[in-house]
Amino acid sequence: MNLRRGVGLLAAVVVMVPTGCTAQRKAADRAEARDQAVAVTVTPADKTRDVPISAEVGTSVQHGRITSVKLTDDKGGQVAGAPREDGSSWVPSKPLQNGRTYTAEVTATGAKGRTATRATTFTTAKKSDKQAITSVLYFAGNQTYGTAMPVTVAFEPAIPKEARAAVQRRLFVKTDPPQPGTWSWLEDGTQVYYRAPDFWRPGTKISVRSALEGLPIGKEYVGDSDRSSTSKIGRQVNLKIDNATKQMSVYQDGKLTRKIPVSLGKPSTPSSSGKMVIMEKHQQTTFDTRGEPDGGYVVDVEDAQRYTWGGEFIHAAPWSEGDQGYTNVSHGCANVSSAAADWLMGVTQVGDLIEVEGTEVPLRPGNGWTAWNVSWDEFAKGSALPVPAGLKPSPTPTTPHPGAVAGGSPEPAPSGSGG
Structure with a gap:
């Protein structure tokens, strides 16, 4: 019996000793980590030449965090900028200048307040003689947009697949209050859209920067410009057009406020079915379809609201008021009465959602701002960069959030037919 008790006591001692050692080792590891020197890496590397004017100051740190970035030019002027949210780089607020030398000083702070500073000096390239890709940012500043307004950037020529990630990294969107989303490319690379999983919340301020000037795009091109704008989202308005009933339902703040008889595209020139955006x-505008299939007419129209690049508008059509609510006679547009068209102009804004259902043809991707014509999961697949896993739509379907009465107008769109 005494022997067994002795063996048991020994076993207990043997079990306890490693536990104590483990605790001591962890404490030692923590102390060692606190004493490790802060290590900072900065790019572009020192004395690098021919750096694009779209360059960012790359920053990485071990055993600490970046606490300061200072970028100065060769005349001593300080360049404004801010870090990316993921801390991977520091982004100048404007493009750098061609053929200039810049010095970046990056400071990191570790445990016990220890700091380390690394500096790099680099020279930007002379102005490129490569062809610039023309980009258009369809998000003007100081406007009030509807809750379905996607941030849209269009390109000519199209962006090749292998260059889309680099371009997307230079497209910045900030929302206040935060409502994160992602970019999604059309398959042909002519447009890229930004939206959140759900419609924008009322009162959201959206700031956009398309920072593409001087960006190398593939082997043959560079970006053309650096544009920024800030606008807001107001109350909700959305329109639903049912081809079966030939009626447009107008919703404000989620409530049906009016039904309007419509005449859509006749069988030879059908309207598109899908989710579109004003x-x-x-x-007042002029539809000139001379030279187009099934066209050949010139007509002045009033109170016109475009929702496809192909030339589909809601507009006043006094000549078809007898058909509205009964028969489709248009060239693809949504014809309404003059009184209804005038009323709608005072209610809607650029960025309002239009849903058309029951026509002969589906909406073609890119025929307008078609960001809402797919599910969120399908939209996110179009991103050239990883999409954060936490971005999910609301568990139940949501109507567009409130938008504003006053409409903003983006940059001029290509002309197109209507009817």
């Missing part, structure tokens, strides 16, 4: 508003 892109332009015109008190």
Whole structure:
């Protein structure tokens, strides 16, 4: 019996000793980590030449965090900028200048307040003689947009697949309050859209920067410009057009406020079915379809609101008021009465959602701002960069959030037919 008790006591001692050693080792490891020197890496590497004017100051650190980045030019002027959210680099607020030398000083702070500073000096390239890709940012500043307004950038020529990630990294969107989203490319590379999983919340301020000037795009091209704008989202308005009933339902703040008889595209020129967005508003415009299939007419129209690049508008059509609500006679547009068109102009804004259902043809991707014509999962697949896993739509379907009455107008869109 005494022997067994002795063996048991010994076993207990043997079990306890490693536990104590482990605790001591962990404490020692923590102390060692606190004493490790802060290590900072900066790019571009020192004395690098021919750096694009779209360059960012790359920063990485071990055993600490970046606490300061200072970039100065060769005349001593300090360059403004801010870090990326992931801390991978520091982004100048404007493009750098061609053929200039810059010095970046990056400071990191570790445990016990220890700091380390690394400096790098680099020279930017002379102005490129490569062809610039023309980009258009369809998000003007100081406007009030509808809750379905996607941030849209268009390109000519199209961006090749292998260059899209680099371009996307230079497209910045900030929302206040935060409502994160992602970019998604059309398959042909002519447009890229940004939206959140759900419609924008009312009162959201959206700041956009398309920072593409001087960016190498593939082997043959560079980006053309650096544009920034800030606008807001107001109350909700969305329109639903049912081809079966030939009626447009107008919703404000989620409530049905009015039904309007419509005449859509006749069988030879059918309207598109899908989820579209109001892109332009015109008190008066001219449809000139000479030279187009099934066209050949010139007509002045009033109170016109574009929602496809192909030339589909909601507009006043006094000549078809007898058909509205009964028969489709248009060249693809949504014809409404003059009184209804005038009323709609005071209610809608650029960025409002238009849903058309029951026509002969589906909406073609890219025929307008078609970011909402796919599910969130499908939209996210179009990103050239990884999409954060936490970005998910609301568990239940949501209606567009409130938008504003006053409409903003993006940059001029290509002309197109209507009817």
